Amino acid sequence: MEAISPTIKLVVPTRIYGGGYGDQASLFASQVNYNCKKNMKRMKIVMQATEENKKGGSNNISSNVDMSDPDWKHKFEEEFEERFRIPHLTDVFPQAVAYPSTFCLRMRSPVSEKFAHGYPSDEEWHGYINDNDRVLLKVIRYSSPTSAGAECIDPNCTWVEQWVHRAGPRDKIYFKPEDVKAAIVTCGGLCPGLNDVIRQIVITLEIYGVKKIVGIPFGYRGFRDSDLDEMPLSRKVIQNIHLSGGSVLGVSRGSPPVSEIVDSMEERGINMLFVLGGDGTHAGANAIHNECWKRKLKVAVVGVPKTIDNDILLMDKTFGFDTAVEEAQRAINSAYIEAHSAYRGIGIVKLMGRSSGFIAMHASLASGQIDICLIPEVPFNLHGHHGVLSHLKYLLETKGSAVVCVAEGAGQNLVQKTNAKDASGNVVFGDIGVLIQQETKKHFKEIGSVADVKYIDPTYMIRACRANASDGILCAVLGQNAVHGAFAGYSGITVGICNTHYAYFPISEVITHTRQVDPNSRMWHRCLTSTGQPDFY
Known part of the structure; x- marks a missing residue:
C-alpha cells in the first residue's frame, strides 16, 4: 500500500514570532508542509534507527530462545534468570563458611570491639536483604511493538517477567572483617561524584569492621608502577573529600595486563577490590574477577558504574x-x-x-x-x-x-x-x-x-x-551497596539503580554494548516537542 502524502492548506497569521511579514510567513508555511509530507520518511528512518538500537544500543534483552516453541516464555524466563545470576564465592569455594553479619545499625553507639563478630540484636533488626529478593527490570507492559519506546520480546508484546537481584546488606557474610584488605580504584576520566562514592565505601567498610583500606592511585596503572604507592584510607582521611570534584585517588586511562594486576593484588594481600569506571573499566574488572577465580583466590571484585554519558545498560542512570x-x-x-x-x-x-x-x-x-x-x-x-x-x-x-x-x-x-x-x-x-x-x-x-x-x-x-545533591545521594547508596555485595560473597558484579530500586548485575551483562537514546522513545519525542526542530535528513 502506497503512503499518501498529506496536502495542507495553511492559514498563516500576519506576524510570526513578533518578527516581520510576508516571506517569513511563507517560509513558515513551507516548513510545516514539508514536515508533513516527510512524515512517512521520518517514520521509516526512526523505526530503522530504533531497530538498530535494539540490536546494539537499547536496554532490550536478546535471547537464544526459539519463539516458535509453545513454551518459549517459560524458557526465556529461565534463560534470563540464569544469565543474570550473580557470581558467588561458593561457585569456586563450595565449602566457604558464612558468618553472622557484622553490619547492624542497632547498638552502634558506642562501637564496641566485643561485638566484632555479630550483634546480639541482629536477629531483631529487619534491615537485611533476603538473597531471593528481586527487582523488576521492565515495568511498562506494552500492548504493541509500535508503541513509543516499545521493547518487546516477541511480535505480540507478550508480558515476560525479568528480575534482577536486589542490592543491600545480607545477614550472612563470607569475609571476616579482620582478614579483609580492601582496595578502591578509579579509572577513565573524571566524573562528578567519584569522591562521594569513595567516601561511602570507606565508611561502610569501617562499619563492617575492616581496618585495612587502601586506594590505588591513578587507575589500574597504580597496580603496576612502582613509583605509585597505595594510599591508606580511613574515615578521618576521606571525611570531607566529597566537598570537591575530581578523585582523591587520581584517574588514568589504559591498563597493564590483567595477570600483572592480579599478581600485584596477591602480593599486597588485597581480597576486596572496588572498581569505579565505565564499560571499558568494567570489562577490566570482569577480567580481574575471572583471573582471580581461575587462580582460586578468595577475592571479591565489585564495580560501581561511572560514566557521565549515562550510557551503561539496564540502569536508570549513572552517578554524575x-x-x-x-x-x-x-x-x-x-x-x-x-x-x-x-x-x-x-x-x-x-x-x-x-x-x-x-x-x-x-x-x-x-x-x-x-x-x-x-x-x-x-x-x-x-x-x-x-x-x-x-x-x-x-x-x-x-x-x-x-x-x-x-x-x-x-x-x-x-x-x-x-x-x-x-x-x-x-x-x-x-x-x-x-x-x-x-x-x-x-x-x-x-x-x-x-x-x-x-x-x-x-x-x-x-x-x-x-556532585549535586541528587548525585550525592545516588553515590552514597551505590558505595554502600558495593560493600554489602562484596561482604555477601558476590564477585564480578556491579551495582546500579533500576526502576528507582538498587540492584546487582553481572558485569558481563552490562558491558555487551553501549546504551543509547532510542529515537522512538518518549523522552526524545519530548525533546523534539521542546525544540520544535524538523528532520535534518
Whole structure:
C-alpha cells in the first residue's frame, strides 16, 4: 500500500514570532508542509534507527530462545534468570563458611570491639536483604511493538517477567572483617561524584569492621608502577573529600595486563577490590574477577558504574549524570544570552556524549532554550534545503536568534576521519562543534547574510565539578551497596539503580554494548516537542 502524502492548506497569521511579514510567513508555511509530507520518511528512518538500537544500543534483552516453541516464555524466563545470576564465592569455594553479619545499625553507639563478630540484636533488626529478593527490570507492559519506546520480546508484546537481584546488606557474610584488605580504584576520566562514592565505601567498610583500606592511585596503572604507592584510607582521611570534584585517588586511562594486576593484588594481600569506571573499566574488572577465580583466590571484585554519558545498560542512570545536566544549563544559558543579545546571533554548545546523546537531550529539554538538539543516534545533514544550516536561516528570520546543542559524538560522518586512539583504545572523534561553527559562518557569508556565531565547549568544566545533591545521594547508596555485595560473597558484579530500586548485575551483562537514546522513545519525542526542530535528513 502506497503512503499518501498529506496536502495542507495553511492559514498563516500576519506576524510570526513578533518578527516581520510576508516571506517569513511563507517560509513558515513551507516548513510545516514539508514536515508533513516527510512524515512517512521520518517514520521509516526512526523505526530503522530504533531497530538498530535494539540490536546494539537499547536496554532490550536478546535471547537464544526459539519463539516458535509453545513454551518459549517459560524458557526465556529461565534463560534470563540464569544469565543474570550473580557470581558467588561458593561457585569456586563450595565449602566457604558464612558468618553472622557484622553490619547492624542497632547498638552502634558506642562501637564496641566485643561485638566484632555479630550483634546480639541482629536477629531483631529487619534491615537485611533476603538473597531471593528481586527487582523488576521492565515495568511498562506494552500492548504493541509500535508503541513509543516499545521493547518487546516477541511480535505480540507478550508480558515476560525479568528480575534482577536486589542490592543491600545480607545477614550472612563470607569475609571476616579482620582478614579483609580492601582496595578502591578509579579509572577513565573524571566524573562528578567519584569522591562521594569513595567516601561511602570507606565508611561502610569501617562499619563492617575492616581496618585495612587502601586506594590505588591513578587507575589500574597504580597496580603496576612502582613509583605509585597505595594510599591508606580511613574515615578521618576521606571525611570531607566529597566537598570537591575530581578523585582523591587520581584517574588514568589504559591498563597493564590483567595477570600483572592480579599478581600485584596477591602480593599486597588485597581480597576486596572496588572498581569505579565505565564499560571499558568494567570489562577490566570482569577480567580481574575471572583471573582471580581461575587462580582460586578468595577475592571479591565489585564495580560501581561511572560514566557521565549515562550510557551503561539496564540502569536508570549513572552517578554524575544529573550534575552534568545541571551544569550544562550554565553553558546553554550563556549561549542563549550571547545569541539573544546579538543581532542575528547563533549560540552553539557542545556537550559530552561519545555514543549516546543523553546529556544533550536532557540538557536541551531542561533548559527550554535550545532550538536544535543534535545527538549521535539521529543522523542529520548540515547542508541542503532541509539541513541544519537552512533551519538556522529560518530561525534567524523568524526569531532573530538560535541556540544549538550538539553531543560530541553526533555527526561524525561529517567530520574528517582519524585513526588516532586514546589510552583506553577509544577512537578520537573529530570536533563536531567546531565544524558546525565553521560551516555556519561560511554558509551565512556565502549567502550574503549576517550571523553572529558564538561557540561554547564546557566539557571539562562539567565533569570536574562537585556532585549535586541528587548525585550525592545516588553515590552514597551505590558505595554502600558495593560493600554489602562484596561482604555477601558476590564477585564480578556491579551495582546500579533500576526502576528507582538498587540492584546487582553481572558485569558481563552490562558491558555487551553501549546504551543509547532510542529515537522512538518518549523522552526524545519530548525533546523534539521542546525544540520544535524538523528532520535534518
